[in-house]
Structures are given as structure tokens and as C-alpha cells.
Amino acid sequence: MNFCPSCGAKLARRIPEGDHLPRFVCDGCQTIHYENPKLIAGCVPESGGRILLCRRAIEPRRGYWTVPAGFMENGETLQQAAARECHEEALARVGIEDPCAIVHVLHAHQVHVLFRATLADGSFGVGVESLEVALYDERDIPWPEIAFPSIEFTLRRYFEDRARGRRELHFTTFERPPRGG
Ligand SMILES: [Zn+2]
Numbered sequence: 001m002n003f004c005p006s007c008g009a010k011l012a013r014r015i016p017e018g019d020h021l022p023r024f025v026c027d028g029c030q031t032i033h034y035e036n037p038k039l040i041a042g043c044v045p046e047s048g049g050r051i052l053l054c055r056r057a058i059e060p061r062r063g064y065w066t067v068p069a070g071f072m073e074n075g076e077t078l079q080q081a082a083a084r085e086c087h088e089e090a091l092a093r094v095g096i097e098d099p100c101a102i103v104h105v106l107h108a109h110q111v112h113v114l115f116r117a118t119l120a121d122g123s124f125g126v127g128v129e130s131l132e133v134a135l136y137d138e139r140d141i142p143w144p145e146i147a148f149p150s151i152e153f154t155l156r157r158y159f160e161d162r163a164r165g166r167r168e169l170h171f172t173t174f175e176r177p178p179r180g181g
Pocket residue numbers: 004005006007008009026027028029030031
């Protein structure tokens with residue numbers, strides 16, 4: 001951030017009085033522009049025992065597989081965001097259920113919240129942000145081609161829980177990007 005979104009003046013980076021972290025501070029209008037983590041909402045859509053995966057048409061990780069997920073918008077709930085992303089990326093309607101994983105991605109300044117979900121009518125397609133969309137049996141999941149550690153974590157916990165007939169909420173933290181990622 002170089003210029004103030006409020007007044008256009010050049011911003012300084014310093015610790016404001018009474019604060020403990022450096023912030024972007026505007027000496028024109030005195031606004032302090034805080035930077036906070038962004039929320040990513042997504043789901044693991046299941047249909048007939050198989051999981052819907054999307055192959056990404058956009059960076060980062062173009063060509064790699066993920067479950068539908070994306071940035072939450074103002075004015076929507078986590079569940080609405082997860083359902084919307086699924087419709088955008090996989091042209092699929094889902095019933096969002098309970099949360100499966102909350103992943104702190106510290107290096108990306110993001111928190112990922114992934115829900116269990118069921119495909120409403122089994123239909124899906126290829127959204128504009130996807131190269132390909134497909135239903136996968138657990139044994140066929142392309143693990144080396146899963147786009148993000150948070151998604152791999154979520155899928156592994158999902159299948160473990162499913163095998164044991166339970167539904168837990170799992171937490172983890174990634175502090176730095178994966179090698180090559
Ligand atoms: Zn300003």
C-alpha cells in the first residue's frame with residue numbers, strides 16, 4: 001500500500017502511538033489503515049460417496065486440483081460464501097453442512113474454513129475459474145496434484161472422519177509456504 005485509499009496522500013509505515021505493530025499511517029487525513037487476515041470459505045461436496053474437485057484455471061496453482069473455495073464477500077455468511085464459490089467454480093448447488101476444518105495460513109494472511117456439503121441434485125459443470133470439474137472416489141484423489149496444503153489437510157481429515165463414522169472440526173496452522181508452492 002503506497003497511497004491513502006481515503007485521501008490519496010502518500011502513506012508512511014510506522015508504529016502508531018499506543019500500538020505495537022507497524023501500520024500504514026496517513027499523515028494527510030490521520031487514518032490508520034490496518035491489515036487483517038482474509039477469510040476463505042469452501043466446502044467438500046460429496047455425491048454418492050464421491051468428492052467434487054475442480055482443476056484450477058487461475059493462478060496461484062493453475063492446473064492443480066482443489067475443492068471449491070474462495071474469498072468471502074462482505075454481507076454473506078461463511079456458509080453462503082462456500083455455497084456461492086461452489087456454484088461459481090463447479091456450477092453446482094450444494095447443501096452446506098457442518099465445518100470440517102479451520103486452517104490458519106499465516107504466511108498468506110488467510111484463514112480457510114471448509115465445510116462438509118452434499119451436492120443438491122448431482123449436477124455440476126465447469127465454471128470460468130476451472131479447467132475441469134470431476135467427482136473422485138477417495139482412492140482416486142490426485143494427492144500430488146492437490147493445490148494447497150489446507151485443502152489436502154481438509155480432505156485427509158474428511159476421509160478419516162468418514163471412515164470412522166464421525167464428524168469432527170479440525171484445526172491446523174501453516175506458517176510458511178510449501179516447497180515449490
Ligand atoms: Zn489519508
